[in-house]
Amino acid sequence: MKYLTEFRNSEIAQRIAREIAQIATRPWKIMEVCGGQTHSIIKNGIDQMLPPGIEMIHGPGCPVCVTPLELIDKALAIAAQPDVIFCSFGDMLRVPGTEGDLFQVKGRGGDVRVVYSPLDAVDLATKKPDKQVVFFGVGFETTAPANAMSVHLAKRLGLKNFSLLVSHVLVPPAIEAILQSPGNQVQAFLLAGHVCSVMGYWEYPPLAEKYRVPLVVTGFEPLDLLDGIRRAVVQLESGRHQVENAYERVVTFEGNRLAQRLLAEVFEVTDRAWRGIGVIPRSGWRLSAAYRDFDAEQRFQIAGISTRESPLCRSGDVLRGAIKPAECAAFGKECTPRHPLGATMVSSEGACAAYYNYGRFLSAEELAGAGKSASGL
Amino acid sequence: MCLAIPGKVEAITTDGPTGRLVRMGRVNFGGVVKSVCLDYVPEVEVGDYTIVHVGFALSRIDEETAEKTLADFRAMGVLDEELAGEEEAFARAAKAPPSPCPDGSCGSQ
Numbered sequence A: 001m002k003y004l005t006e007f008r009n010s011e012i013a014q015r016i017a018r019e020i021a022q023i024a025t026r027p028w029k030i031m032e033v034c035g036g037q038t039h040s041i042i043k044n045g046i047d048q049m050l051p052p053g054i055e056m057i058h059g060p061g062c063p064v065c066v067t068p069l070e071l072i073d074k075a076l077a078i079a080a081q082p083d084v085i086f087c088s089f090g091d092m093l094r095v096p097g098t099e100g101d102l103f104q105v106k107g108r109g110g111d112v113r114v115v116y117s118p119l120d121a122v123d124l125a126t127k128k129p130d131k132q133v134v135f136f137g138v139g140f141e142t143t144a145p146a147n148a149m150s151v152h153l154a155k156r157l158g159l160k161n162f163s164l165l166v167s168h169v170l171v172p173p174a175i176e177a178i179l180q181s182p183g184n185q186v187q188a189f190l191l192a193g194h195v196c197s198v199m200g201y202w203e204y205p206p207l208a209e210k211y212r213v214p215l216v217v218t219g220f221e222p223l224d225l226l227d228g229i230r231r232a233v234v235q236l237e238s239g240r241h242q243v244e245n246a247y248e249r250v251v252t253f254e255g256n257r258l259a260q261r262l263l264a265e266v267f268e269v270t271d272r273a274w275r276g277i278g279v280i281p282r283s284g285w286r287l288s289a290a291y292r293d294f295d296a297e298q299r300f301q302i303a304g305i306s307t308r309e310s311p312l313c314r315s316g317d318v319l320r321g322a323i324k325p326a327e328c329a330a331f332g333k334e335c336t337p338r339h340p341l342g343a344t345m346v347s348s349e350g351a352c353a354a355y356y357n358y359g360r361f362l363s364a365e366e367l368a369g370a371g372k373s374a375s376g377l
Numbered sequence B: 001m002c003l004a005i006p007g008k009v010e011a012i013t014t015d016g017p018t019g020r021l022v023r024m025g026r027v028n029f030g031g032v033v034k035s036v037c038l039d040y041v042p043e044v045e046v047g048d049y050t051i052v053h054v055g056f057a058l059s060r061i062d063e064e065t066a067e068k069t070l071a072d073f074r075a076m077g078v079l080d081e082e083l084a085g086e087e088e089a090f091a092r093a094a095k096a097p098p099s100p101c102p103d104g105s106c107g108s109q
Helices: A002-009 A011-023 A035-043 A067-080 A100-109 A118-127 A146-155 A171-180 A195-198 A205-211 A223-236 A257-266 A291-293 A296-300 A315-319 A352-358 A365-373 B062-074 B077-085 B087-094
Strands: A026-036 A054-061 A084-088 A111-112 A131-137 A162-169 A189-190 A215-218 A243-245 A266-273 A278-287 B003-015 B024-029 B032-037 B049-053 B056-061
Touching: A002 A011, A011 A131, A011 A223, A026 A035, A026 A171, A026 A195, A026 A223, A035 A054, A035 A189, A035 A195, A035 A223, A035 B024, A054 A171, A054 A223, A067 A084, A067 A100, A067 A162, A067 A296, A084 A100, A084 A118, A100 A111, A100 B087, A111 B087, A118 A146, A118 A162, A118 A365, A118 B024, A131 A296, A131 B056, A146 A162, A146 A257, A146 A291, A146 B056, A162 A266, A162 A296, A171 A189, A171 A205, A189 A195, A189 A223, A189 A278, A195 A215, A195 A257, A195 B049, A195 B056, A215 A223, A257 A266, A278 A291, A315 A352, A315 A365, A315 B003, A365 B077, B003 B032, B003 B077, B024 B049, B032 B049, B032 B056, B049 B062, B062 B077
Parallel strands: A026 A054, A026 A189, A084 A111, A084 A131, A131 A162, A189 A215, A215 A243
Antiparallel strands: A162 A278, A266 A278, B003 B024, B003 B049, B024 B032, B049 B056
8 A cells, every 4th residue: 555655645635635624614525426536535545634524425437337237137148149259348247147247158158258449349340250249338438439439330341240239328417316316415526537538528517507516527546536626625615516627638628529429420318227226317328220230239139137136235325325335234244346246346446346445344434533543654 | 447548659550450441559558559549539640648448549648647647547556457458357357256146145255
């Protein structure tokens, strides 16, 4: 944990933390939407540097965690078929379906491959005309331009043996669902910097206005996160509710227009089920009519899937920010990274895995108390 | 999967069947070189730094930002995972949970 100590002791981190403590006059709850940011906050102990009352709520922004169980089961069924080459990002290998995972399908003889880019899967389809190549297109707006281009090129190449199993999810409808949920306590959001590098942040001002909530575009490095939190607290304390860009070196208001143009051609908005949360209206993308022929769900027509989640797992409450991982009775007991009950414990970006891997078996308040007595270490 | 990793464009290429249709390049991520699609960033040239999501460059950034971010990501241990090749990805999966039984009914720990 050398890095953690170096960061927390750095003069600039201490200065920002002091500034937050000076401006905060009352408790505020701030959600970081993105799982990568959750990981960085827990690993670097950023939440423990905040004054009492400033609480970070961890959001649903881990695409591995929110991919519906039914779709994982479909992936397993397709991957197990003969003459199928099933390509995926490495993160999805160990995500549990109702029975097993992609890694186990490979062990039983399925041709499961990990690719770096969806284009690798398209290239594979051109080289293996006698095989059906399926790419598991999951993710938020970050992976969507890559997945969109893979289908676009497959169409241009006239490939009949390439398809996409799509489960894209979108950040703005998820934020709106959280703000509309009964008993919502989140008062400000850190927007995922890398999503905004694709989409810009032109979608967000209506949300900030409608719900009177500060939205701060924030990066992933520890200082970026601390600065994003500072800006959110400044807005909250002054009663402002604006979209603010704390990640200007990467994110512009417009985002990448070329990518957005292809996304609008290849995908269309659809209702999407989020694992642990349920259906959020207009919260995802599916292939548009012009690309429907490349939809793996249509091509393979997998029927008869009945899904079964663990009754002990409270990943839905964790994903909504209603509880912290350590508040789940199964956390660290029945549910560990070696034996996960839900996807939030599997994915390296899942909040439960982050808490487990960095030894967060206590609540933030208990930890803050323990941290004081151990200060100086 | 979600993290965008900064890298330096070393060459513009036309590798593979898809490389004939789109602008591709070789991008160096702190020593690991990958083939990356540059079609969304026509302004990026050899020698520029760009941030890359799953094999796609999405914006140009300056060298200082790129190097600092690379160092931070490496220290956080996320760089190796994002850039892992197929063999390494399967090796990681094999080391991860040996029995990810979703409902706990298999009784293994």
